[in-house]
Amino acid sequence: MERMERTEADTAPKAERASGAGTAPTGTGPGGGFVPGGTDEERRRAVRRMKTLATGLLLAVAVVYALAKWAGSAGAGGWTGYVAAAAEAGMVGALADWFAVTALFKRPMGLPIPHTAIIPTKKDQLGQSLGDFVGENFLSAEVVRRRLRSVGIGRRLGGWLAEPKNADRVTDELSTALRGALTVLRDSDVQAVVGEAITRRADAHEIAPGAGAMLEKIVAEGGHRRMVDLIVFRAHDWLVEHADSVMTAVSGGAPGWTPRFVDRKVGDRVYKELLRFVTEMRDMPEHPARGAIDRFLGDFADDLQSDPQTRAKVERLKSEVLGRGEVQDLIASAWGSVRAMIVAAAEDERSELRLRVRAALLSLGRRLSDEERLQSKVDGWLEGAAVYVVTTYQSEITSLITDTVAGWDAEQTSKKIEAHIGRDLQFIRINGTVVGALAGLCIYAVSQAFGG
Incomplete structure (x- = not known):
């Protein structure tokens, strides 16, 4: 059994060990304890330690059982029966829990026992179930609405915007974004779009x-x-x-x-x-x-x-005027002037544009902080937008989970999951040994009390 556990613990890829992955001490605590935030290699080392402890406990109760049976046959007294019963039940509990834990990740002792190696063989189904679970319990309209409503985004946003330094920060970010957008846009493209829009509308x-x-x-x-x-x-x-x-x-x-x-x-x-x-x-x-x-x-x-004749003449005159190059040049020059004016206003911290935007943000913040009706409106808008996103793209979001899991290698998936939860699973083996021993002791004591 110890050889089997050692072989199971040595499944970490050699490449990872050769590269020195997980050598940083950030994943271990005082006394070598496991820290959940460590690397996969650190987690594997912690799992190996726990496997060694659980296997050692199994071997210990086996030795106790053998010694108790020997002492009983040598006439050491009735207490040996109690010890042997506890040790025997502890071995049974330890073996049963070892089988259950091992069956999650591989076939125990390589035997083709049904319903074992669950994670490698059922990886895709587990990914689908996980995606469905997330979609039903985290991406449902009611869950999103309830969560956002409990947060009170409108009130918090109002309190944040009401602070002058925050309003200044938002104004700066908006100005930077506006300048960036106007810089990225090519004048010829904007002029063509504006000219075409005006002509089409006319x-x-x-x-x-x-x-x-x-x-x-x-x-x-x-x-x-x-x-x-x-x-x-x-x-x-x-x-x-x-x-x-x-x-x-x-x-x-x-x-x-x-x-x-x-x-x-x-x-x-x-x-x-x-x-x-x-x-x-x-x-x-x-x-x-x-x-x-x-x-x-x-x-x-x-x-x-x-x-009709007058109206027709006016329409012909309109078409002739809009079709003239001078008019299109006027539209182009107008956009250039507007663009330069907006960029200059966005860059100047004391410009009327930025001062008005800042004042509007402060006013909005104060209103959001004080007016429950406005808070409700903002919360409703945000809830509606969030619900629309999660309901419209729920399948795409959950498919990200299922497709990602489906693309994983079965063996590597099993190893990664074991690295993350294997340490806690080894506690199941330890608890099974201890609980089994106590249960065996109680059953033997009761049987002796009523049968002896």
Whole structure:
């Protein structure tokens, strides 16, 4: 039996022993005790020590049994029967538990006994069972909700964000992430996406009805009159400054057979009438020309909404404008300006962007700390997101366990599991020896009391 245990304990790969794996003392405690956090080789050494102790105890009770039987046959007295019964039962318990423990990892003594070598032969089934156990008991919607609800993430997050240093840290991280994202993005790609999105959205929606409704509202509220005032004032000032140019243009268009003084008279007359008209229009809010402009804009707003020809013309004009290279260049330059502005704001610790983000985080933290309704909302969002993840990807998560176990070598799997739990299993052998001996002693004593 001792030779068998020694052979079983020497199954650690030679390569691991040659490489010196597990030589660090971190896995052992005072007196050579086993520390669960050690390496596999340290765990194997601890298992070998426990196997030696359990086997030694079995041999000890066997020796006691032999000595007790010898002493009894030599007439040493009735006490030898009690000792022999206890030692005999201890051997039976030790052997039974040795068989049970060994059957988990290999076939005892190499015999093809059914339902032995459970771990090597049932490795895939054990992996599937483990995956199902994790999925049912850790990745179920109710378990996730109950656990997250008990944690109170919303309240804790609020208390954490309410601390200025934490808000500063989050602001810094967000700024770094924003700068990184804008740095990684290529301007040409963003410009193409933005330009295509604007063009597609503009093509998908007819702008004439909306423009007509907006213009109708502006005319009804008199908002266009300021624009008319501006145009009229600028026209008056321009006529005053360019009187000679206007008269020259008018006289230059006269027939060549007319006398020059007549051309000058006509030009002067036209200029004065034009200036008078613009001046009156400027100074008279109720000027007929202003009323004509109101009626024109009102009719145009109506045509934009209801006249098919006007709407078609506007759509063609829209397509022509959006298709021009100047417009696409404008979109590209706009993105470049926005990007530079955002990067500069993210880098400047005193920028309005970062100050507002920090203030928003502090405000959110205080609200989360104080308002139970907001806490419930945040907890509900997080619970919903977590439940969605675990329910949607539960099979993928559990398959990671089953596929990983299925990919392990059966022998190496058995050795690794034994290294992790073998030491505790050896206590079963020790306990079986002790409990068996006590049980045998009690049974023998009772039988002697009532049968003798």
